Amino acid sequence: MREVAVIGVGQTRFGKRRDASLSELAVDALREALIDAGIENREVKFLSVGNFGLSSEDITPAVIAAEQVGMHGAALMRCEAACASGSAAFYAAWMAVSSGLYDLAVALGVEKMTEVETPTMIEILGRAGSYFWEFHDFGLTFPAYYALYATAHMKKFGTTEEDLALVAVKNHKYGARNPKAQFQNEITVEDVLSSRMIAWPLKLYDCCPISDGAAAVVLASKDKVRELGIDAPVWVKGVGVSSDTSTMGNRPDFLGLRSSREASKIAYKMARVEPKDIEVAEVHDCFTIAEILAYEDLGFCKKGEGAKLIRQGETEIGGRIPVNVDGGLKAKGHPLGATGISMIAELTKQLREEVEPNRQAPLRRYLALAHNVGGTGQYCYVTILGR
Amino acid sequence: MREVAVIGVGQTRFGKRRDASLSELAVDALREALIDAGIENREVKFLSVGNFGLSSEDITPAVIAAEQVGMHGAALMRCEAACASGSAAFYAAWMAVSSGLYDLAVALGVEKMTEVETPTMIEILGRAGSYFWEFHDFGLTFPAYYALYATAHMKKFGTTEEDLALVAVKNHKYGARNPKAQFQNEITVEDVLSSRMIAWPLKLYDCCPISDGAAAVVLASKDKVRELGIDAPVWVKGVGVSSDTSTMGNRPDFLGLRSSREASKIAYKMARVEPKDIEVAEVHDCFTIAEILAYEDLGFCKKGEGAKLIRQGETEIGGRIPVNVDGGLKAKGHPLGATGISMIAELTKQLREEVEPNRQAPLRRYLALAHNVGGTGQYCYVTILGR
DSSP: OOOEEEEEEEEOOOBOOTTOOHHHHHHHHHHHHHHHHTOOGGGOOEEEEEOOOSSSSOSOHHHHHHHHTTOBTBEEEEEEBTBTHHHHHHHHHHHHHHTTSOSEEEEEEEEEOTTSOHHHHHHHHHTTSOIIIIITTTOOOHHHHHHHHHHHHHHHHOOOHHHHHHHHHHHHHHHTTOTTOSOOOOOOHHHHHTSOEEETTEEGGGBOOOOEEEEEEEEEEHHHHHHHTOSSOEEEEEEEEEEOOSOGGGSSOSSSOHHHHHHHHHHHHHHTOOGGGOOEEEOOOSBHHHHHHHHHHTTSSOTTOHHHHHHTTTTSTTSSSOBOTTOHHHHHOOOHHHHHHHHHHHHHHHHTTOSOGGGOOOOSSOEEEEEEEETTTTEEEEEEEEO | OOOEEEEEEEEOOOBOOTTSOHHHHHHHHHHHHHHHHTOOGGGOOEEEEEOOOSSSSOSOHHHHHHHHTTOBTBEEEEEEBTBTHHHHHHHHHHHHHHTTSOSEEEEEEEEEOTTSOHHHHHHHHHTTSOIIIIITTTOOOHHHHHHHHHHHHHHHHOOOHHHHHHHHHHHHHHHTTOTTOSOOOOOOHHHHHTSOEEETTEEGGGBOOOOEEEEEEEEEEHHHHHHHTOSSOEEEEEEEEEEOOSOGGGSSOSSSOHHHHHHHHHHHHHHTOOGGGOOEEEOOOSBHHHHHHHHHHTTSSOTTOHHHHHHTTTTSTTSSSOBOTTOHHHHHOOOHHHHHHHHHHHHHHHHTTOSOGGGOOOOSSOEEEEEEEETTTTEEEEEEEEO
C-alpha cells in the first residue's frame, strides 16, 4: 500500500443554508479544497461523494457535484454509510490512491437536510435504525436510541445529566470560535438542563442540529506530493472501519459502541500508535452521551471514566486530549454526508496549525484522530492523521 | 497494485420477487457466493453493497445485508452510481483487495424495485437525469432520454426499428435459456414492433423491466487464491470508470456514450487487450438502442455499424462476439444495484464454462468484458475478466 497525504481541504459554513443548493454547497467546498491543494479540477480523475440522501430532490448528488465543478469524466461513485457517509467517501478515495490506481483523488461530503420539514427528517433518521422492528413497531427515534445508551451508562457508571450537559457546553464554547460552525454561541449547563426534553435524559441541547453543508479533501500519493513540492503534508497514518447490527436488542450492552472499539483498534494498529499518542481528536458527538462513549471506546480513558474526563476539563484545549475543538457535531453542525470529511479537514488544519488561535490544540507529536459513526454504531470509521 | 481474482459468485433469480424481502435476496446471493468460493462468512472483513435505494423501506441496506449473513463487524459501505451501483460496489471491493488492505472482499448488489408502484418507480428513475431541467421542466423520463439517442442514431446511420427489435429478440432468446432470468420466453420482431409505444421509437419490448434481485461476488488476492488452493481462477484484468454530465443538452451528440468510450479505453489499457480480444460480453442494454451504442462505444465495431452487427448475428453465440447471452438487462432483468455484480457473476461462470450449455460462449483466449452504465452515461464502469 502506498502512503497517502491530505494536500487540500475545504468546507462551507454549516447551518440552515437556504442560500445555497446542494450543488452550490458542493462546489464551494470543492473549490476551496482544490485551491488549498494548488491543483486544477481537470487533474482530478477520481471523485467519491459522501451523501446520505433522502432529504434532497437531487438523487444523483455525485453527478451534479462532479459536473458543477468541472470534474465529469472522472471515476465517480457515491458512498453511503448513514451518518458516516463522508468517511466512507474518504475511505474510497484513500483506497484509490493507496492502491496505486490514482495519484490524486478527491473526497467530497455534502448534505442538504433542511429542504424537508424537521419531523420528516426525524422519521428518515429513525429509519436508519432497525426499521421493521425497533423503529416501526416500537417507535424508537434517533435520540431514543442514544437515550438507551445514556441511561445504561448513568446506571452503571454514575454518569449524570450535568456530565452530559458539560459536553454541550464545551462544544458550544469552541463552536463560538469557529466561523464555519452552525451555532456560534456559548451556552451554560443550566441552558442545557432547562432545554426541552427530547428522550430522557437527552434534552434539546444534548442533540446535534439538522444541517446543510459540504466539505472536501484532496488526497495525493507520495510521488504527487513531491511533484507538487509540498513540504510536510498531513499523512493518513491509519484507517479502521467496522460495523455492527442495527438491532439494539441484539447488542451485548448499551455501555459503548463495539464498532468504535474495533475500528479504532484497526486504525491504531495500522498507524502504530496508541490512544495516548493522539493530541487532538474529532469524535462523533451526535448526542452528548456519544462523545462520552467515544472517549472510552477510543481508549482516551478506561470504560466508565468518560464523564470524569469531561468534568476535569481533560478534553478541552490545555487538557490531556482536546476533543471537538471546532464545535463538534453539536455546535459545528451535522450535515450527514459532510461530517466525516469535515473532521478530516479540521484535523488537517489543526495539524498545520492554521485554525483560529483560540481553538488551536497544542501539538508535539502531531497526531490526530477522527471518529465518525453511522447510525448508532452500524458503521464506524476511524482515521489517524499525522504530520 | 495486487492482482485480484473472482473466486466465488452468486445470484438470485431476477423478477418480481414478492416472495423475498431485500435482505432475503441479499442473503441468498451472498450465501451462494460464499459456498462457491468455499469460504465462511466470518472470514470476510470487507463488504461493499451496491444499491440505488429509494424504492425500499430499508434505507440502510448494507447494514441489514451484513447482519443477515453474519458479516457485521466487517468494513462496510454502500456504493451508489445509479444503474451502475453494483459495479461501484465491485470497484470498491476490488480496490480493497488490490490496495493490499484486505485479502478477501465481497461485493453485493441488491435492489427491491417492485415494492413501489410502477409510475412512482418511473418517476424516481427519471430523476436520475438532469432533475431540475430536463426531467422536471421538460418531462423527460428514462425511456425518453434513450429515445433521443435512438432517433439520432437512426437519422445518422440508418438504424431501423427492426434493428432495435432484433436486440430484444436475441436477448429474450438467451433469457429463455437462463433459469435466473426474469423473462424466459422467446419473442419475435413482430412482437416487439407491435408492443405498446413508450417513447418513439422505443416500444415496451425495447425496454428492460423493473426487477428485484441480488448478486454477489467474492474477491481474493493472489496469496489468498494460493492459500485456498484454487486452480485457474478468474482474474480481474482491467477496470475503467468514467462519468458524464446528466444534462442531455450539454452533450456533444446523441450518437454514443462518451463515458462508455472513456471507461473502456482505461480498462483495455489496464488489461493490455483490445476489443477484438474479447470473447464474451455483458453490456448495458437498458433499452435496445443502448446495446447497439455499446457495440460501437466498446469498439466491437466502428461507430455507426452497431446495427449491422446485430443484423448479421455477430453478437449471438457462433458470431464474432456473443453479447448478453444470459438475457441481458432486457430479459434477465435489471434490479439496479444487482445488475453490475450479476454481469461479473455471469462472466465468471462463462469463463469457467459453467453456464447452461446452450448459452455457453466458445472460448479460446478466455477474455470477457462487463459494461455497466449509470443513468444515460452519467456513470460507466467497464471490467475485463480473464482466466
